[in-house]
Amino acid sequence: MINTRFSVAIHILSLVSAQTDKGVTSDFIAKSVNTNPVVIRRIGSLLKKANLLKGGPGVTGYSLVKKPQQITLLEIYKAVTTEEELFAIHDQPNPNCDVGRNIQATLNTSLTQAQQAMENELKRQTLADIIEHLSKQ
Amino acid sequence: MINTRFSVAIHILSLVSAQTDKGVTSDFIAKSVNTNPVVIRRIGSLLKKANLLKGGPGVTGYSLVKKPQQITLLEIYKAVTTEEELFAIHDQPNPNCDVGRNIQATLNTSLTQAQQAMENELKRQTLADIIEHLSKQ
DNA sequence: TCATTTGTAACAATTATAGTTACATTTTGT
DNA sequence: ACAAAATGTAACTATAATTGTTACAAATGA
Numbered sequence: 001m002i003n004t005r006f007s008v009a010i011h012i013l014s015l016v017s018a019q020t021d022k023g024v025t026s027d028f029i030a031k032s033v034n035t036n037p038v039v040i041r042r043i044g045s046l047l048k049k050a051n052l053l054k055g056g057p058g059v060t061g062y063s064l065v066k067k068p069q070q071i072t073l074l075e076i077y078k079a080v081t082t083e084e085e086l087f088a089i090h091d092q093p094n095p096n097c098d099v100g101r102n103i104q105a106t107l108n109t110s111l112t113q114a115q116q117a118m119e120n121e122l123k124r125q126t127l128a129d130i131i132e133h134l135s136k137q
Numbered sequence: 138m139i140n141t142r143f144s145v146a147i148h149i150l151s152l153v154s155a156q157t158d159k160g161v162t163s164d165f166i167a168k169s170v171n172t173n174p175v176v177i178r179r180i181g182s183l184l185k186k187a188n189l190l191k192g193g194p195g196v197t198g199y200s201l202v203k204k205p206q207q208i209t210l211l212e213i214y215k216a217v218t219t220e221e222e223l224f225a226i227h228d229q230p231n232p233n234c235d236v237g238r239n240i241q242a243t244l245n246t247s248l249t250q251a252q253q254a255m256e257n258e259l260k261r262q263t264l265a266d267i268i269e270h271l272s273k274q
Numbered sequence: 275t276c277a278t279t280t281g282t283a284a285c286a287a288t289t290a291t292a293g294t295t296a297c298a299t300t301t302t303g304t
Numbered sequence: 305a306c307a308a309a310a311t312g313t314a315a316c317t318a319t320a321a322t323t324g325t326t327a328c329a330a331a332t333g334a
Contacts, residue, residue: 001222010240010244032230032231033227034237038294038312038313056311058310060301060302060310061311088139090148099155099169103147111144117257133246140322172324173324176324194330194331196280196333198280
């Protein structure tokens, strides 16, 4: 299961895009997410590195760098994901075995396709889609 | 990152389908995967519950229940995956907040689509594809 | 009967995640 | 210039999942 950072990141960006008038602080976001403000700042930090959010010490709250239509879920996903690969492949299989020798390359090809399929779908959806869906609930 | 059980499961099934003459024991498989035989039996147990493998106490080694062409990677994935959902969604968001109240349903819709895209790709590939790719390396 | 193998419980080591406290740093408003 | 307020981040903890390991009961077949 992929951790909640991705979900929380989308939550953060949704809140920031909703409140354009006043600064959306980590404390305010934390109350909506129901977690500790440091958890928000930690993820906010990743989103800043990915050029999705701006803000910083002394500046009250975060704001968006781009419009919601220009932010894909894939960008958000990549921003908060440390591992490049979705599927782990066991290491050091036996090179003296026909299967062991070739399994890693084969799995890599195969599983990368599955990961690509998922990422393509995340690329298709934007933060604007999320916001629209949120308001229609 | 999704754990190595899935990769190891594909490795196991590849070995079992390769060696049709003699029984493929957990010890033999463990040497190819480079792990402990109990790890293999544990995953083998899951594959038996999913009706992909047969064998048991007293019977030496495992054998396939179906032909490799009839085993999709999705079946293998589901067999060794305990969680139904690929993406975790943070729980208990604030119901007194417009975003907090609706974020779970929205994320569920959105992320399920990404999961579906991945699963559809896993469904498209079979164990036979893996075996073919292995031999062509 | 006996050797062999699987099934599974139980435990340990390692790692990732999420929550928390604490505090330095930065900005803004007065 | 100063104070208040907020962010950035280090450090630590608790919890849970994963993987490896030992041990042993249960089942099979020669």
